[in-house]
Amino acid sequence: MTQAADSTEYRLHQPLLARRTSPRWLISALITTCIVALPVLAVILLAFFPDENIWPHLFSTTLPRYIDNTLRLMLGVAFLTLTIGISTAWAVTMCEFPGRRIFEWALLLPFAVPAYVIAYVYTDLLDYAGPIQIALRDWFGWTSARDYWFPEIRTLGGATLMIGLVLYPYVYLLSRAAFLEQSPSLFAVSRSLGHSALGTFFRVVLPIARPAIAVGLSLVLMETLNDFGTVDFFAVQTLTAGLFDTWMNLGNLGGAAQIATVMLSFVLILVTLERYSRRRQQQYAGRDSRQPIHRFRLSGPRQAICFIACVMPVIFGFAIPALVLGLYAIEYFEQSWNIVFIRNALNSLFLSGIAAFTTLVVGLTLAYSRRLHDTPGMRVLMRLSSLGYAMPGAVLAVGVIIPLAAFDNWVDRWMVQWFGWNTGLLLSGTAFALVFAYTVRFLAVSAGSIESALQKVTPSMDMASRSLGQSPGGTLLRVHLPVLKGTLLTAALVVFVDCMKELPATLILRPFNFDTLATYVYQFASDEMLSRSALPALVIVLAGIVPIILMSRSISSSRGSQLA
Template sequence: MKRPGWTVGSWALALLLTLPVMALIYEALLPAEDLFRHLWGTVLSAYIGNTFWLVLLVMVFSLLCGVPAAWLMAMCELPGKRWLQWALILPLAMPSYIVAFVYTDLLDFSGPVQAALRQWFGWQSSADYYFPPIRTLGGAALMLGLVLYPYVYLLARTAFLEQSTSLIQSSRLLGCTPWQSFKRVSLPLARPSIAVGLSLVAMETLADFGTVNFFAVNTLTTAVYDTWLGYGSLNAAAKIAAMMLLVVMLLLSLERSSRKRQQMFQKSMGHEQAIGYRLDGVSKWGALAYCWGLVVLGFLLPFVILCYHAIHYFEQSWNARFFEYSMNSLVLSALVAGLALMIALLLGMTHRLTGKTYTALPMRLASMGYALPGTVLAIGVLVPLTSLDFAINDLALWLGLSEPGLLLTGTMTAIAFGYLVRFGAMAIGAVESSLGKVSPSLDMVTQTMGYGPGAMMMKVHMPLIRKGMLAGALLVFIECMKELPAALLLRPFNFQTLATYVYQFVSDEQLEVGALPAIVIVLVGLIPLIFLNRSLEQHH
């Protein structure tokens, strides 16, 4: 069925959403300004080194936390396992910069941990004892690892559950201990899934701004932020952002290649009966302490401390600004979620109606922004919108009118567009997978009844894919509520979201007053995790 209007519309939207990436590459290829040459000759190599070590350390930490926990949850019988396997996902809801501040508060020289040690042992000053400093690259890696290991845990656990039980039983019959069976059978089979999890961890680490900035660890993300806001050089910021874009593309290609290899591993899915190793004595208590320790350190302890601060500083936090910034976040997130859903429906329906392979390309193009770190995306959005703002003002002058000012970069337009580019992929993915489950025969029946594509979408498809649409819109909404680096760079003057508001308190070392808005962000972040856990329980 030919639908030229729909096809043109979907291509136009896809190109609009890829505009930041193209603008970023264009700006990065322009001749270098003096500032970039100066940065390249002085500090940039150190920033690149810091970024590399940070990503590597976080990946190692996530691997050491995620894989053993996943195997214990998939293969062993433990008391309270049903609660524990869900609790291990909770740290994902906690923004890393909040965790970083909570632990800095606890472990700094003036914090309760070191104060207690000095009191117990009679130490007078820091010269009397050694306590590892937390505000270092290693400390930042630890904080990020605590909140990002669930990516590895989730994918590894799913891979372990899907493995053929007969393979593991055969290895046991051949004399392997559970540990040898894990090392020789389970782990090699789960390797592609673990690689996907690690690539997600690496991309999230690369995109992190709050933790590294708070710990004063200079990475490429902070370099983009400082170059644009500190020096006002869009050209130098775009060049550094383009370097990060290259790293992301490399990570994505590695993840794709590992996923291709995965195909040959999942052929024997004889899930006859789940294996349940019984752990006793020391091994049982060790496994429980290990898993619950991750939950406590990554979620429960920071959350309890936030609640304590929120109660004690309630009167200072519960004010007009809290409501204003909550409203800003809600309106902005709801607007972007609605727009993302409309774009996803248009792209998904165009592909379905035309039935051509090439109409899937706009969906792929429109989803590209999700891989971009917030700072990189922000520079990509600023390049075309700033040029457009200047062009509009020049045109107004030429026509003899008064200059309208910054219509795009000085309003909510820039931040909404940035969020749409970054998180639209979630709505597109949800709508695409839901539409894929609707029988094509329904389309034929509806066409024979004389319905056009618009009516068909409204009366047939939308009621059937309502759950998928809701899930997609909800994910976009939640990610918008939590997003920090893009919000810091793209927000108009005197405009705060809950994330930037909390981060302001974190930067001023006053998280106590920002604890209430921080709790709101965490609770909103828990919603998709509940959905995710439900769907995992239904599958297994």
């Protein structure tokens, strides 16, 4: 009732706030959205008007293979993440078994491991020259690969498994949040009608949680489409790998833009399907939605099944990679801890820190402008500003380099014409391009979090501040920022970690002789030198654990529990 009353109060006072607010916030939001949407427009324009049209060649040669591999990879990852994510979320939410409280947060740990890192680790373990096959040959007296069969990791199936092991937390996180929000009375009614716990899950719980699961799955598929490190290392020719090959090896930016439009079409289809799946679903919280959850008492064998189902993803998705990286990092610490590692770590910290701050400033501007001008046009601007999060990193890099390079060339020509000076690459060849790409890519994270937090602040606080003579900016600084400190810190932390892990856009846009921890790991691992890349990879993994703990705590605190 309180939230509904606040919402009604906000709508009633919105016209008054809009009349008393200068248009500067709205203009700022409009300019910001245009800048953020610029990469998308640049990709589309270059794809339709390239310097050299190779679309017929792509369509008749490599493009069908890229699309086929991409679709098969996405379908395989979707099946794996749905199976692991939904089953584990149901187990830790509704069942009581040994270790449940640990698994609530431990199942999120694979989220901290980039897909390319886990691919490097398992390739090192499972290859012909790896320790597992060497041990098998010693135990059984085999002398060559002809004497036995062992699954090949560097395949489409291997890439599917690697990506699925680190992306299932998307589905787990949102599924568990949806299960926690459901009313206990639904379970009681279903059980009173004779349905078993499993029948209740499929007939009642799963249909209600479907919108949240659809959102998680769409995020998984977009991240799968974005992956480059894993598919490149496993030689799986997907659209992302094709984009890199067309641009970096063939030097055809127009062809890369055309492949990028195909990837954007995939993203558009995913977003449309996700919205279509929940178009007619409207859910309201029940009166007992905050009551403690009555967990099911399980028999011994069923407890063992739940334990195994939860422990396996944690072992293979986090424990084994972290253990291998830790052992290598300790063994080769003296070789790894050098000036190059320190410089690359500082580069990552600098870029990620600047990008996190920039996304907070831009996200705060957009979210507060939406609060001041809650109009259909402003809602459209908010959606457009979030496009970057749906764009794969390689596509975003193409979209960023086009306008920045055009600006650099224009400035260079103008300076040569009037002053005889060559300015070179002012934006496209500097760290500015990376920060811009990171900001566009992860703006939705900060803007969405801030907008959600602002909606919980009662409008009467704005009115009281304005009645005391504060401007909209003064109200933001003195009233809203102190309230939003926790949200701002969490959003900045998540963006910081995402920037630390980002690989495709960083590989393309980084300045000459400039590396981050992600590209540093990629270079060594591509040369089959996992031991030298272990320390930087471990730093990336450890950096991702902090936001995971914060997310798990915020979800777990939403509901208590009781044994049924």
